Amino acid sequence: MGHLVFFSRACAALLLWLSAVPALAGVIALDAGTRSVEAWPALRVLADPSGVMSAREALARRAEFAAPAGPHANLGPRAEPVWILMNLHSAADAPRQWVLSVDYASIDRVEIHTAPASGAAPLLMGRALPFSQHPIPSAVHAATLMLEPGTQHELLLRVQTRSSMLLPIVISTPEAFHAREAHRQLVQGLMAGAMLCLLLYSLIQWTVVRDGMFFAYALVIGGTGLFFFSYSGLGPQHLWGDNEWLSINLAPMAVLVAIVGGCWFVERALQIRLIQPRLARGLHGVGALAGVAALAFVAGAIDYRLAQKIATVLGPMPMLLAIPAAWARARARERVGIYMLIGWGAYSLATLTMAALLRGWLGATDLTENAFQVGAMFEMLMWMRVLAVRLEDLRASAQRAHLERDALRSLALTDSLTGLPNRRGLSEALEQALARSSAQRLTAVYLLDLDGFKPVNDRLGHEAGDEVLVGVARRLQALLRGSDVVARLGGDEFVVVAAGLSGDADAQALGRKLLDGFREPFVAADQACRVGITIGYALAPLDGRDANSLLKRADAAMYAGKQAGRHCLTRGQATVGLSAA
Numbered sequence: 001m002g003h004l005v006f007f008s009r010a011c012a013a014l015l016l017w018l019s020a021v022p023a024l025a026g027v028i029a030l031d032a033g034t035r036s037v038e039a040w041p042a043l044r045v046l047a048d049p050s051g052v053m054s055a056r057e058a059l060a061r062r063a064e065f066a067a068p069a070g071p072h073a074n075l076g077p078r079a080e081p082v083w084i085l086m087n088l089h090s091a092a093d094a095p096r097q098w099v100l101s102v103d104y105a106s107i108d109r110v111e112i113h114t115a116p117a118s119g120a121a122p123l124l125m126g127r128a129l130p131f132s133q134h135p136i137p138s139a140v141h142a143a144t145l146m147l148e149p150g151t152q153h154e155l156l157l158r159v160q161t162r163s164s165m166l167l168p169i170v171i172s173t174p175e176a177f178h179a180r181e182a183h184r185q186l187v188q189g190l191m192a193g194a195m196l197c198l199l200l201y202s203l204i205q206w207t208v209v210r211d212g213m214f215f216a217y218a219l220v221i222g223g224t225g226l227f228f229f230s231y232s233g234l235g236p237q238h239l240w241g242d243n244e245w246l247s248i249n250l251a252p253m254a255v256l257v258a259i260v261g262g263c264w265f266v267e268r269a270l271q272i273r274l275i276q277p278r279l280a281r282g283l284h285g286v287g288a289l290a291g292v293a294a295l296a297f298v299a300g301a302i303d304y305r306l307a308q309k310i311a312t313v314l315g316p317m318p319m320l321l322a323i324p325a326a327w328a329r330a331r332a333r334e335r336v337g338i339y340m341l342i343g344w345g346a347y348s349l350a351t352l353t354m355a356a357l358l359r360g361w362l363g364a365t366d367l368t369e370n371a372f373q374v375g376a377m378f379e380m381l382m383w384m385r386v387l388a389v390r391l392e393d394l395r396a397s398a399q400r401a402h403l404e405r406d407a408l409r410s411l412a413l414t415d416s417l418t419g420l421p422n423r424r425g426l427s428e429a430l431e432q433a434l435a436r437s438s439a440q441r442l443t444a445v446y447l448l449d450l451d452g453f454k455p456v457n458d459r460l461g462h463e464a465g466d467e468v469l470v471g472v473a474r475r476l477q478a479l480l481r482g483s484d485v486v487a488r489l490g491g492d493e494f495v496v497v498a499a500g501l502s503g504d505a506d507a508q509a510l511g512r513k514l515l516d517g518f519r520e521p522f523v524a525a526d527q528a529c530r531v532g533i534t535i536g537y538a539l540a541p542l543d544g545r546d547a548n549s550l551l552k553r554a555d556a557a558m559y560a561g562k563q564a565g566r567h568c569l570t571r572g573q574a575t576v577g578l579s580a581a
Contacts, residue, residue, distance in 0.1 A: 028171060030098065030147065031091035036172035036180070039086055039100075040073045043169065046083040048158075055116045055156055058083040075165040076360020082165065084157040092150040099177040100155070101142035104166040104364065105233030108248065110141055113156040122158075127233075130242035138181050139188070139233030144174070162248070162304045166357070166364040188232050191377060195225040198380060202387070213268045213390055219261025221380055226254035228373050249297070249304060255311040256294035262318045263287030269336055269386050270325045279321060286317045312358075316351060319344045335389050343382030350375020415488040417466055418473035426487035426495055430547045433485070433499045434540055443499045443540045444507040445547075446514070447554035448476075450492035451532035451566045460525045467524040468531060479517045480510075495551070504539060504571070511535050511569040518567075532567040534558055543573055 028042045044065035046058060065085045068075060075082060102110055102125075109126035125134055125141040135143035147153050159165060172180065199221045206214035229235035230251040240246045263283045267273060273280040290310070297307040323344065329337025354372035356362040413425035421429060430445065437443040450472065457465035469492065476486045476494060485497040496514070501507050514535060521528040536558030544550040553572030561570040 026087055027152075028086060028088045029091070030088060030094045030171065032093040032095070034094065034173070035176040036170050038073075039169040039171055040068075040167065042086060043068070044085045045075070046085070047078075048081045048083055051081055051160075053081075053083065055111075055113045055122070055158070056119065058085075058156060058158075059116050070360055072363030072365065073166060073168040074357065074360050074362065074364045075167060077163075077358065078161075078165045081158055081160040084159060084167070084169075086155040086157070086169075088147065088153040088155065088171070090147045090149050090151055090153060094147070094149045095173060096146060096149060097174060098145045098147055099136065099142050099172050099174055100145050101138075101140050101170050101172065101177060102159075103140045103168040103170060104369065105140055106161065106163040106231060106251065107141060107159065107165070107167075108161040108163070109159070111158040112143055112145075113158075114145060114153075116154065116156040126161075127236065127247045128244060130244060131236040131247070132242050136177075137237065139184060139237050140181070142177060142181075145171075163251075163308070164358040164360065166369070168364045168369075184232075185234075188228075188234055191373060192225065192229065192234065194377065195221055195228070195380070198384060199225065205387070205391070209391070209394055211390065211394065213265060214387065216261045216264035216268065217383060217387060220258050220265055220383070223254045223256070223258030223261060224376055224380065227251050227258065228376075230254065231373075249307075252304065252307040252311045253294050253297055255315060256290045256297070256307070259290035259311065259314050259318065260287045260294070263290070265383065266318045266322045266340070269340065269383075269390070270322055270329060272322065272325050275328075276325060279325065282321050283318060286314055286321070290314050312355065316348075319347065336386050339382045339385045339389070343379035346375045346382075347379040350378075418470055418488050420473050420494075421485065421487040423487070423489055426485070426489070426497070427547060429485045429487070430497055430550075433497050434545065434547060434550075436499060437540045437545075439541065440502070441499070442501040442503065442507065442542065443497065444501055444510065444537050445540065445550045445554050446496040446498070446511060446535050446537040447551065447558045448494040448496065448514070448533045448535050449558055449562070450494075451534055453492045453531050456524065456529045456531065460527065460529070464524040464527075464529070468522050468529055471522040471524070472531070475517055475522075476514070479514055495554075501539075504542075507537060507539055507571075508569065511537060515567060515569060534561045534566045535569045536561055536572055537569070538572045543571075 026042050026044065028037060028039055030037070045068045046061060046065045048058070062085065065083070070076065100112060105127060107126050108128040109124070112123040112125070114120070114123065123135055123143045125143050127141075131137070134141070145155075157169075159167065170177075170180075199218055202214045202218040202221060205211075206218060226235070227250075229239060230247070235250065236243070236247045263286050267280050267283045272283065293302065293307060293310045293314075296302045297304075302310075322340070326337045326340040326344070330341050331337075350372045353362065353368055353375075357364065357368050357371075362368050413421055413428065415422045415425075433443045453465070453468065456468055469488075472492075472494065473486065473488065476496065480486060480496065480498070483499065485495075487495045487497070489495055498507070498510055501510075515533065518531065518533050521530045523529070536554045536556065538544060538550045538553040538557065540550055543553050555572075557570040557572035560572075561568045564570070
């Protein structure tokens with residue numbers, strides 16, 4: 001019998017304790033050791049479908065308030081206002097001043113009724129309020145509460161927003177609030193600075209290389225950055241201040257702009273137009289639809305919720321459409337495809353987290369609220385790697401074009417048989433040498449004609465004759481200085497340009513060296529072939545100052561040497577005509 005009584009009393013005590021738990025859980029306790037406390041576990045909510053309920057009417061329906069169902073600090077998308085009731089107990093040693101904050105910037109309007117029964121005017125905050133009228137100038141919505149120590153307090157909040165109703169409500173001491181706000185500003189500032197650097201880099205590269213991919217990236221990073229400025233509350237705090245339209249509407253518009261740039265970027269990065277024209281048209285269509293939606297939203301043709309839905313639907317489309325192309329390139333071990341897939345992996349996880357948060361399926365925490373920002377930033381960094389590959393390709397393409405130009409120029413200036421400069425190449429080299437000529441630094445122009453070449457050509461054939469011409473070119477190069485120029489005018493005529501000579505004696509010494517160099521026979525078609533040379537030369541600036549006159553005098557001197565018996569050196573002078581040397 002005693003055991004039964006004990007069991008009955010224990011059950012009664014347990015029931016009494018369980019019945020007391022909601023009451024205890026419904027009170028937020030504040031004391032001297034409290035720095036900050038989350039209000040969500042203790043608050044109760046009441047929907048207001050009519051949207052006209054007053055604070056007195058809400059209090060009259062106090063029994064209808066209920067603990068929120070669903071994930072932590074998230075009521076999901078709601079068109080109607082919501083009333084929130086909170087009970088706070090301030091201990092006798094508790095501070096008098098506290099800060100109530102809603103740590104989610106995308107809330108339109110919050111009314112805080114600190115004494116709802118008295119009918120006193122509420123404290124107002126929210127992004128629909130001009131920033132200069134915010135109770136505390138911070139990125140999130142915050143207001144100061146004066147709570148008398150040692151008493152019970154009842155707070156009534158009315159919340160309304162066009163966005164999802166995320167309500168991470170925190171009661172903090174002013175010191176704890178400002179410390180948390182400083183940390184938030186630091187993190188967001190670093191992210192914003194990184195995005196600004198990426199934006200400036202892409203715009204500078206676009207102006208330099210004139211590649212549309214960089215402008216598309218600028219649209220993506222600019223739209224994404226503006227979204228985060230609006231989403232985090234930094235925009236009204238640091239950029240546009242009291243502009244209510246930007247505070248409320250910039251987020252979906254910025255996302256639509258980023259989608260336009262994303263479609264353009266993905267199509268160009270993966271070169272989809274070349275391999276899948278229909279897919280490229282699909283990307284263009286998504287980008288065009290996002291652009292039209294952005295313009296319609298700005299013009300007021302569509303409202304916030306429709307613009308947000310369009311942005312939510314179109315946001316993943318560039319990725320979903322282009323994944324097959326990226327996968328094909330990744331399988332081919334192309335870096336662009338690999339980077340795109342890695343970036344999209346992070347972006348997909350972040351987007352799913354953000355979508356679940358905005359639909360009211362995930363709790364509002366620091367991790368879930370910032371997951372999309374971190375994922376999008378990682379994707380932007382991967383896309384920066386794609387741009388780096390693009391720059392490498394552009395640089396390689398420019399280098400190939402430069403080499404091709406050099407090759408074409410070399411073909412235009414070079415003799416195809418011997419590899420020596422041809423008539424055009426000689427003209428350029430001679431012009432440069434003449435520009436540096438003076439009475440103290442003469443330039444000699446030698447015109448050489450082979451002696452006995454035609455019989456070799458007739459007897460052994462043209463292939464053997466070509467072998468001899470190549471041998472002549474190599475022997476001339478071996479006999480001359482590295483700075484001297486050897487050119488072939490055509491047939492069996494060659495020209496030598498030697499600059500930096502001190503006088504005619506040096507020119508004659510060089511000429512005789514060339515004559516002596518042809519005493520040894522050449523080998524062609526496995527036979528020894530004796531070929532000599534006859535040289536005519538002129539000196540600049542003594543015998544002429546332009547290439548044409550110097551070549552004419554050297555040519556006339558060479559023919560004079562031919563008539564004089566060949567295998568000789570003759571100068572064509574400007575004053576006395578021709579003379580034998």
